[in-house]
Amino acid sequence: MTTGSAIAARGLRKSYGDKTVLDGIDLTVPDGTVFSLLGPNGAGKTTAVKILSTLISADAGDLRIGGQDPATDARAVRAAIGVTGQFSAVDGLITGEENMLLMADLHHLSKKEGRRVAAGLLERFDLTEAAKKPAATYSGGMKRRLDIAMTLVGSPRIIFLDEPTTGLDPRARHDMWQIIRELVTGGVTVFLTTQYLEEADQLADRIAVLNGGKIVAEGTAGELKRIVPGGHVRLRFSDPAAYRSATAALSDAVRDDAALALQIPGDGSQRDLRVLLDRLDAAGIEADELTVRTPDLDDVFFALTGPAATVPHQPKEALR
């Protein structure tokens, strides 16, 4: 096991009856980084979080969370972690403030300290106004913010966020991203599951793609994108004559005669683009439209997960 890792798992297995949910996964999350577990619904993300956060036990595997083994010292692990589950872990029957004070009591803060911490976090997550209302009346975004605020009462070093933005509107989602970034700035390790590729791309230092209970790829967003081919520059013409002369000049291009378009393979770098533009200039070709397309995590996701792995994915064009 690596030292300096907040989370280390080797050969993690879990099955329910004859259904294998996690089929031997290995994970290492260095201290103070954001790790994202990405996968389609039913891939085993939530099960992984439940095991890592001591909610359920693994069938097999070697685990260290904050240097402690949950199988032998779950209590020490629990003291180091905070968990915000997929379904908000707030008590809907009592107010936001009472939820916060409940957490303060369970972390054995003094009355005064508890009130101070609760008020501070409610303020930080913009919940002061709603503090006296029952949590059940909160909007989805507010519940999620209260959820995280409650998790932070104990100042955990490692935070598990299970699909923290699922079901949130775009503004609430961006608020949540900002919150997660602030956590990391404070030195907290974040383990994040998501089915949104953009979220992993935005937040995570490292990403693992989970599919069918196995990690099918792991790396930085950039590394993952390099796994799948498909980067190219696309030139589109409106004049058939210009298209014909361009095809003659660019023999390495893939032709799309119907659209009068050419695709030139490339990695989308500035150097690559300059070489191409020089060639176009030299041949006196002027395209009506030029788009650069780099593979995104969507491509990685579709290439690696689910039945879609065999179906060619129609990429979105990125206009530059």
Add this chain to the structure above:
Amino acid sequence: MSTLSLAVRDSSTMLRRNLLHARRYPSLTLNLLLTPIMLLLLFVYVFGDVMSAGLGGRADRSAYIAYLVPGLLLMTIGSATVGTAVSVSTDMSEGIIARFRTMAIHRGSVLVGHVVGSVVQSVAGVVLVGAVAVAIGFRSTDATALEWLAAFGLLVLFALALTWIAVGMGLVSPNAEAASNNAMPMILLPLLSSAFVPVDAMPGWFRPVAEYQPFTPAIETLRGLLLGTEIGHNGWLALAWCAGLVVLGHLWSARTFDRDPR
């Protein structure tokens, strides 16, 4: 912090949470108190004279009040524990329980909070039903302070025993409806006990049903303490039932709660 003081502190935090729920949403508990109060009024004012005559006295409903009240006080506890099963089952489906399970708190505190909170509510219910009983004419005859104390102790112990069983029922029930169904015996058993008529007045084949269950000995004991009737071996039987149910309910609940949640 030592294990014991941690357990006490976390349990009292959980108790505060449960009492806060009960105070905010008292309708469940109050609804459950309606059954014993309705039965009390029904049996006193509608059937009272007939029952009293049938039990070998004059047709005098005020005499039947004395016979009826101890049983209904214990039935109040049974009724309240249905609420316990429902609220435990509902609570377990909430995300906050998953949060508690991942926190470094005393693990049993979640259950202890429920149990103590429910016992407090049961006893409050008993006081309320008792007040109604006194209002319609129930009086204890020659009960000493010690007997009152013993009666109160029996009620608390009985509430504790049924509550632990109800918590187990709530934990194994997937939802509130199932919990309410599973806890049905808590309301049915007192109907099949010596609460309304003496066991002797039942047909022979039925008597074992009334005799071999916790309500009858507890009722007879309470009757003896408040009204001076013969307690006999019922005192020990009641204590044994309570102790047995506490141990059984506690083991069952703790084991169910410690299992991995789905």
